[in-house]
Amino acid sequence: xxxxxxxxxxxxxxxxxxxxxxxxxxxxxxxxxxxxxxxxxxxxxxxxxxxxxxxxxxxxxxxxxxxxxxxxxxxxxxxxxxxxxxxxxxxxxxxxxxxxxxxxxxxxxxxxxxxxxxxxxxxxxxxxxxxxxxxxxxxxxxxxxxxxxxxxxxxxxxxxxxxxxxxxxxxxxxxxxxxxxxxxxxxxxxxxxxxxxxxxxxxxxxxxxxxxxxxxxxxxxxxxxxxxxxxxxxxxxxxxxxxxxxxxxxxxxxxxxxxxxxxxxxxxxxxxxxxxxxxxxxxxxxxxxxxxxxxxxxxxxxxxxxxxxxxxxxxxxxxxxxxxxxxxxxxxxxxxxxxxxxxxxxxxxxxxxxxxxxxxxxxxxxxxxxxxxxxxxxxxxxxxxxxxxxxxxxxxxxxxxxxxxxxxxxxxxxxxxxxxxxxxxxxxxxxxxxxxxxxxxxxxxxxxxxxxxxxxxxxxxxxxxxxxxxxxxxxxxxxxxxxxxxxxxxxxxxxxxxxxxxxxxxxxxxxxxxxxxxxxxxxxxxxxxxxxxxxxxxxxxxxxxxxxxxxxxxxxxxxxxxxxxxxxxxxxxxxxxxxxxxxxxxxxxxxxxxxxxxxxxxxxxxxxxxxxxxxxxxxxxxxxxxxxxxxxxxxxxxxxxxxxxxxxxxxxxxxxxxxxxxxxxxxxxxxxxxxxxxxxxxxxxxxxxxxxxxxxxxxxxxxxxxxxxxxxxxxxxxxxxxxxxxxxxxxxxxxxxxxxxxxxx
Amino acid sequence: xxxxxxxxxxxxxxxxxxxxxxxxxxxxxxxxxxxxxxxxxxxxxxxxxxxxxxxxxxxxxxxxxxxxxxxxxxxxxxxxxxxxxxxxxxxxxxxxxxxxxxxxxxxxxxxxxxxxxxxxxxxxxxxxxxxxxxxxxxxxxxxxxxxxxx
Ligand code: FES
Ligand code: FES
Numbered sequence: 025x026x027x028x029x030x031x032x033x034x035x036x037x038x039x040x041x042x043x044x045x046x047x048x049x050x051x052x053x054x055x056x057x058x059x060x061x062x063x064x065x066x067x068x069x070x071x072x073x074x075x076x077x078x079x080x081x082x083x084x085x086x087x088x089x090x091x092x093x094x095x096x097x098x099x100x101x102x103x104x105x106x107x108x109x110x111x112x113x114x115x116x117x118x119x120x121x122x123x124x125x126x127x128x129x130x131x132x133x134x135x136x137x138x139x140x141x142x143x144x145x146x147x148x149x150x151x152x153x154x155x156x157x158x159x160x161x162x163x164x165x166x167x168x169x170x171x172x173x174x175x176x177x178x179x180x181x182x183x184x185x186x187x188x189x190x191x192x193x194x195x196x197x198x199x200x201x202x203x204x205x206x207x208x209x210x211x212x213x214x215x216x217x218x219x220x221x222x223x224x225x226x227x228x229x230x231x232x233x234x235x236x237x238x239x240x241x242x243x244x245x246x247x248x249x250x251x252x253x254x255x256x257x258x259x260x261x262x263x264x265x266x267x268x269x270x271x272x273x274x275x276x277x278x279x280x281x282x283x284x285x286x287x288x289x290x291x292x293x294x295x296x297x298x299x300x301x302x303x304x305x306x307x308x309x310x311x312x313x314x315x316x317x318x319x320x321x322x323x324x325x326x327x328x329x330x331x332x333x334x335x336x337x338x339x340x341x342x343x344x345x346x347x348x349x350x351x352x353x354x355x356x357x358x359x360x361x362x363x364x365x366x367x368x369x370x371x372x373x374x375x376x377x378x379x380x381x382x383x384x385x386x387x388x389x390x391x392x393x394x395x396x397x398x399x400x401x402x403x404x405x406x407x408x409x410x411x412x413x414x415x416x417x418x419x420x421x422x423x424x425x426x427x428x429x430x431x432x433x434x435x436x437x438x439x440x441x442x443x444x445x446x447x448x449x450x451x452x453x454x455x456x457x458x459x460x461x462x463x464x465x466x467x468x469x470x471x472x473x474x475x476x477x478x479x480x481x482x483x484x485x486x487x488x489x490x491x492x493x494x495x496x497x498x499x500x501x502x503x504x505x506x507x508x509x510x511x512x513x514x515x516x517x518x519x520x521x522x523x524x525x526x527x528x529x530x531x532x533x534x535x536x537x538x539x540x541x542x543x544x545x546x547x548x549x550x551x552x553x554x555x556x557x558x559x560x561x562x563x564x565x566x567x568x569x570x571x572x573x574x575x576x577x578x579x580x581x582x583x584x585x586x587x588x589x590x591x592x593x594x595x596x597x598x599x600x601x602x603x604x605x606x607x608x609x610x611x612x613x614x615x616x617x618x619x620x621x622x623x624x625x626x627x628x629x630x631x632x633x634x635x636x637x638x639x640x641x642x643x644x645x646x647x648x649x650x651x652x653x654x655x656x657x658x659x660x661x662x663x664x665x666x667x668x669x670x671x672x673x674x675x676x677x678x679x680x681x682x683x684x685x686x687x688x689x690x691x692x693x694x695x696x697x698x699x700x701x702x703x704x705x706x707x708x709x710x711x712x713x714x715x716x717x718x719x720x721x722x723x724x725x726x727x728x729x730x731x732x733x734x735x736x737x738x739x740x741x742x743x744x745x746x747x748x749x750x751x752x753x754x755x756x757x758x759x760x761x762x763x764x765x766x767x768x769x
Numbered sequence: 770x771x772x773x774x775x776x777x778x779x780x781x782x783x784x785x786x787x788x789x790x791x792x793x794x795x796x797x798x799x800x801x802x803x804x805x806x807x808x809x810x811x812x813x814x815x816x817x818x819x820x821x822x823x824x825x826x827x828x829x830x831x832x833x834x835x836x837x838x839x840x841x842x843x844x845x846x847x848x849x850x851x852x853x854x855x856x857x858x859x860x861x862x863x864x865x866x867x868x869x870x871x872x873x874x875x876x877x878x879x880x881x882x883x884x885x886x887x888x889x890x891x892x893x894x895x896x897x898x899x900x901x902x903x904x905x906x907x908x909x910x911x912x913x914x915x916x917x918x919x
Binding site: 093094096220222223225226227229230231232233234235236238239241247272307308309310312398399400401402447448449450451452478480481671672675676678679680681682683686704705706710711712713714716717719720 | 790806865
């Protein structure tokens with residue numbers, strides 16, 4: 025075992041083990057300072073761990089440690105290992121690792137961190153194995169280590185024209201001491217990394233193989249489905265199961281409590297509906313049908329005190345407010361905050377004086393509603409609880425958190441819990457909140473049978489964990505020379521503010537003030553693709569567009585001037601972005617989109633943003649066709665450091681663009697007296713095939729910076745680039761999401 | 770409960786089930802053909818798309834009693850070895866992200882190509898409008914359909 029300490033506080037542990045029948049396994053883990061999914065400032069530590077196995081027959085198996093939900097890590101993480109191992113990608117078999125706290129420690133999908141946190145450790149793992157194989161070959165041939173080269177999974181000795189397959193020396197390699205500092209490849213020599221490798225599950229997906237949680241099927245398994253309160257602010261009073269029990273195929277109707285009343289909720293334990301009635305049946309259809317005849321009475325609850333776990337293992341008291349809330353009240357309360365000073369998150373210079381002296385003030389307010397995640401696969405999980413042994417299997421983003429909750433709730437030690445991670449039919453943050461795993465386990469425990477819990481789409485869409493509702497007011501003080509002399513942000517949200525106070529344009533304005541407030545609610549919210557950034561960016565980048573127009577500047581030129589200032593003489597020392605890389609994506613998108621040369625009739629808008637360690641700029645071209653926006657082209661420039669899997673990275677950006685346009689135009693969940701007003705896709709409009717952009721061009725900044733995330737960063741700037749383009753096409757500024765009702769006349 | 774014999778992927782399958790049971794759940798729960806997916810249960814998302822004869826239908830909206838003797842084809846039966854031109858094109862264009870919607874997408878596209886081997890872009894969009902993809906892979910889907918026969 026070896027420990028490496030570098031400035032970035034990354035440690036790497038590598039262990040080698042010989043396996044019976046020849047060959048060896050290299051187990052490795054690493055720890056990186058990474059940022060958590062719920063907020064860039066929470067500073068969560070993410071540790072990932074995996075192994076690679078070389079069989080005596082030369083097969084190379086690489087475990088993909090992280091859960092896969094379409095972000096491509098099952099392909100891209102093993103690519104990094106294969107690169108340094110110097111093997112032919114075609115000879116690599118990728119396996120989804122089991123969730124295992126001993127072997128792999130932490131496994132997590134979220135915060136666009138999988139590749140970033142894994143990069144160094146994965147490279148070192150591949151390089152370590154290659155070093156050991158080379159040493160084994162050198163010993164066997166009796167030549168010096170330096171004379172042994174590798175290529176495509178073979179060991180080569182040029183002088184004597186000898187070669188060996190990796191498998192042939194794997195058993196010996198297992199006995200070689202693990203090197204302290206294996207030599208890594210020079211990025212210029214990469215053959216696998218930065219190329220395009222197809223999704224390792226591609227064939228299984230197009231042939232309908234059972235890959236997803238909802239496809240899990242085990243001997244003797246029953247189907248379970250929940251009945252929950254129809255409104256936030258309500259809980260179960262009583263139920264009468266007589267008629268439901270009469271329904272064909274129904275095995276039982278039971279009640280479960282996901283938490284005990286005095287339970288201290290952990291991170292990601294958010295849940296508005298811990299008291300549930302559950303129908304258990306033979307088949308899914310019978311179970312769903314029986315739910316409809318169940319008679320349940322609900323009651324409103326008063327303010328309820330709970331204890332919440334915090335990042336880092338602490339806890340705090342919190343109150344879930346009672347009452348039946350409505351979007352209209354929320355909007356009123358948020359609008360009031362426009363006029364109230366919030367908590368000061370950052371202040372530079374003398375912003376108040378700047379506004380007093382201004383000859384003109386640009387003052388705009390932006391808002392966005394709750395969003396439901398609407399992953400195409402509704403929540404589901406399999407559980408088999410037998411005595412004090414638990415097996416659970418299904419789609420989840422954050423197994424290490426829910427494992428503790430399951431253990432505590434069912435009174436089963438962690439080591440007796442086996443979590444099997446299936447491919448996820450989308451996640452987008454929603455599956456970090458895995459209450460459904462606890463529910464499944466409790467149901468199986470009660471029924472003494474293996475069960476698969478399946479949510480209907482309606483259960484999924486009305487369960488909460490929405491993207492918070494947000495509002496931001498932006499003001500700029502402008503002097504008589506059209507110079508911006510002060511900048512003021514007032515951000516609010518239910519239940520959290522979207523503000524990132526230290527991001528651009530903080531650092532570029534002498535007089536800057538950012539304030540934040542929030543309103544508590546019993547409607548649960550959670551991480552949603554690029555939490556907070558997804559709205560902060562929309563508001564900020566729309567405002568900068570209007571500000572550029574107000575002061576008579578080109579919107580890209582205005583941003584570049586500000587970034588120049590932030591680079592040369594930054595204001596403050598907490599600025600959370602690299603002005604040069606930020607400017608880099610704007611310059612690239614300006615060049616690639618032929619900025620300034622839009623065709624007549626085409627509305628063109630730009631936006632750029634930095635989040636989750638990557639920089640993205642989009643230029644959107646839109647035309648209006650009979651009151652309908654048609655996005656003709658989106659040109660994207662991305663700086664995420666080294667691009668690991670080029671084709672998959674392009675796919676990810678395309679997907680974020682389509683998703684962003686869909687959410688900006690249509691995305692909205694409203695609440696009336698606690699009841700979510702949309703429960704399926706006939707009410708919740710999602711972007712469809714004909715509404716997607718006709719063309720998306722993705723360009724990457726070329727550099728040799730360690731790779732950073734891509735699942736989230738391309739998403740936030742879509743909203744503003746679209747709004748700014750729509751303004752050019754229609755003459756109407758859009759301040760309120762979603763946009764569709766304001767366009768269709 | 771009633772007895773039915775349905776022809777699925779070229780094989781006759783007999784089963785006893787409530788006549789109102791949607792074909793989707795017969796396929797998934799009774800015949801263990803889980804490639805056909807549940808997404809909304811109300812004809813809005815297309816993840817449950819299969820062929821009845823040559824026509825794409827939403828199997829969540831189609832009771833087993835209405836199938837009669839028309840053959841049903843699911844993603845598992847689209848080709849023996851996963852070599853239907855669309856399946857190959859899907860792999861070639863690396864269409865999938867999470868992959869959950871893709872079986873339904875392919876079945877909708879396959880029915881389109883059967884009746885119109887050379888669809889133009891608006892015909893493609895028309896045929897694919899009922900299939901949601903939350904991951905946003907629409908551009909690749911259309912590209913794969915355009916190139917499926919090329
Ligand atoms: S499940 Fe049939 S259309 Fe959605
Ligand atoms: S690929 Fe995820 S829903 Fe289409």
